[in-house]
Amino acid sequence: MTEARLDLPQGTLDLLILKALSLEPMHGWGISERIQQVSRETLQIPQGSLYPALHRLERRGWITASWGVSDNNRRAKYYELARAGRKRLETEAKDWERLTTAVALVLRMS
């Protein structure tokens, strides 16, 4: 925990959640840990928005939830990417790539 963490830009939380879930079903804490690890601690998921986001995605049918047993033998709510969610992830990821490329191009302008 050294470098300053970045705040998530608006709207990217959904994308990150979907991406994290595309690898395997996970519970809420697992998602936040995974994102933190993979981003080398740069991205910190605001806990206050994680759960509302999960519930919103579930209502939209992009992820599904089920209760399972966690590694330490506790009952935990696992989220899984639904088919609609996978499609959503693809488009959102593509949009994100285009956006960052474009922004980078503009920034490199001399």
Add this chain to the structure above:
Amino acid sequence: MLSRALSDIRYRLRALFSRASVEQELDDELRFHVEHEAAKHERQGMSPEAALRRARLEFGGIEQTKETSRDARGTARLESIARDLRYAARSLKSRPASTVTVIATLALGIGANTAIFTLVDALMLRPLPVPHPEQLVIVGDPAAVNENNVGSPTTDYVSFLLYRDVRARNTVFGDMYASGWSGPIDVKIGPSANATAEQPHARFVTGNFFSVLGVSAYAGRTFAAAEDETPGQDPVAVLTYDYWQRRFSGSRAAIGSVMRVNDVTVTIIGITPPGFGGDVVGQPVDFWLPMMMDPVIQPGMNLLDDRAWSWVVMMGRLRPGVTLEKARLEVSAIEANAIREHLSGRDLSQFEDGLEDTPIHVVSGARGFSERRAEYGKALWVLMAAVGLVILVVCANVSSLMLARTVARSREMTVRMTLGAGRGRLMQQMLVEGALLAIVSSVLGLFAAAWGSRVLLTTVSGSNTASPIAIDTAPDARVLAFTATLTLVCVLLFGLLPAFRATRVDLATSLRSQGRNLMGAARVGGGRIPFGRALVVAQIALAMLLLIAGGLLVRSMQQLLHSDIGVDRDHLVAVRVRTARSPYVGARLAQFRRDLADRVSRVPGVDAAAFADHGLFSGGLSGYYVNVSGFVPQADSERRVSVDRVGPNFFHAIGARLIRGRDIDRQDLETRPLGTVINETMAKRYFGARDPLGATATLGSVPYTIVGVVRDFQSRNVRGRPRREMYVAFNDPTTGESGQAKLSVHVRGDPSRLVEPIRHAIEEVDPTLPIVVDPVNDLVRGTVSQDMLLVQVTMFFCIATLILAALGLYGVTAYSTSQRTSEFGLRAALGAEPGEVTRMVLGEAVRVAIMGVVIGVPAGIAATRLIRAQLFGVGAIDLPSLSIAIVVLVTTAVVASYLPARRAAKVGPLEALRLE
């Protein structure tokens, strides 16, 4: 997209209905997160307590997260409504008496509206239950060629030959059919030869009737086109579903079996689908016969070949893409040409003139044919307006009840608003309560309406057994939509207003005044009492309006039932004997009429009996053109007269007054020229100051000598304006209506007592014929049955409104006196007599009532202009009924406020102190 919507709905439903478990899951999930986080910190070497504290800190507000998660579920609003619903149900259950009152009142209002609307819908609005009813078009007859027919001059009736011409030449319809009522028929069902004859309702229709309408058989088959080509060749019938159920218990074996219709054996080939009641709305039909069977089933009527007999209605189905306007243009031209070909001379010029005034009648047939629509339509709209007023009063009443309830809850409201509940939130809660009440009431109201509309219908039909009104009163989508809208309007009317008032609370004053209640007057929300009072004034004004209308209708009914119609109506009996398919034809029928009159006049209690072609209130009418010596007509229409053929002593028998000359006597039947009596109106028109006696009036080529002038009398309906009428000696057995013999009988005493003796006397002459004997007053009542219905139902609504207004006044008075207990105590302590307090409270109630009257009377007088067409013999302002209405209303007000006033007077100083 769809699956997303589904998942959305499923999610929200679960969130809504298994709220507890969803909340529990959220709780578990968040706790799991925090514990995991704490475990992570522990692994990094923190103490368990410090780790947990750190995890909690990092997570932030757990409750906040929960709230946002709930919002993300998208059910917050629904959940709050569900909470309000549970709350409303609890709060309504805790006050059963007032809840039952409100629900009963609302159910009455909604039920009455739905009942009347059901009838309006069934008779006036509902399209025929056939595919694409909007393509159907009715083609009628111009009034001008329609003198001798079975209907009134401006109906849809045409002659069968005209239908054939128009159909053959038509350019706009895919096809056209014709249908006509069969007239009275005798039907025998079952194998035994002496099965009793029944008189169901049948119509003759062309072979394409079902195919043009697009109705296919429910069982068996409908007519084939070939079954309507050769007269008398195809004795087949198609039954309605209802008749099949009623008469054949829905047995499949009925199809292929036979019935005898006027002694012709007819095979049943099919059943129409349930709900299809034919093309004539409001008139019963039991089965259909092919048009070409008419000459065998009704021999001698010659209905198919006579252009003078307008007895069928015709309907076409537009070709795709043809508009009604185009159809009107083309069909009118075609029909006019078809008519012209068969006219000549004066008839033709008269036809051309008439066509300019009343063009050929081409209108949408989507709702089918209906005479009932014209007959009852206006009355139904008047009733609709009346029940509209009733629902307004109901809403005002419920509104003040709700208001009283919210006043009682004002403390709760104040506290909740102080604690930060938004006004919208509180209003939502009150609206939810209103909606719950309204929905329960409207369901009850729907049941009440289904029952009510049936009762109304049987009441009307009861007075008219010959042709009951057959309409489907099962509620359809339109009725349900009407009720739903009405319910919504009610909720807004009675829920929103009190909600608005109750939440307009001035927090500071309100909180301060909550503890103390010194002078008693409700301080919370200041203007509440005047508002409640305004509602009562409105109720009384509306009740006044209805009472004025009801009073006028009752007075007009009295006039209709008891007015002088020019004959001795209280001592007259009308006799009809059906001679169709009997040996009595021609000269034998004439002799039979004479025999009947002779025999009946010998019955004890009978003064005189005379036969006539139409007689009194038989519904019959003949129109002719007359030539009167010495009178030069300016136009053909000036020659038009109504003609009846009468036997000896007819005017004596009906108690009409001869102004000049003499009655028709036996001599007139023999000597030529024949004698005739004319009425006053005819005498004035054609003779003016000249003496009509001895002058000649010629009908066709037959000259009649005028032997008498009779004072105008009504023989068909009470309301009509007197026409020019001519009563000629009934000597020619080939003229007049065949198949009937009619007598007018003058009796001493109560006519209904002589009905049976007269019937027995006729049975002595011939026991085999169907006989109908009615006191003339009953027939007169039959002609005003729709007025009677209007009066009865309006009176019912008047009484209901009056009771509601009384309840409203009682409620407000009782509430305001209970609020002023301490004031009354103070007055008592200062020496006021109990009578003074009573008078004061009563005085206030009467002031409210008088305000209502002052508003209601002009409104009522203005509104009753709309029902002027329904009135008979009373002006728009009828002082007797108006003063009775006012007295009734003010008396009701005094009675309603007497109890609370008594209670107020009994308040003693101590009682008032105890309240402090």
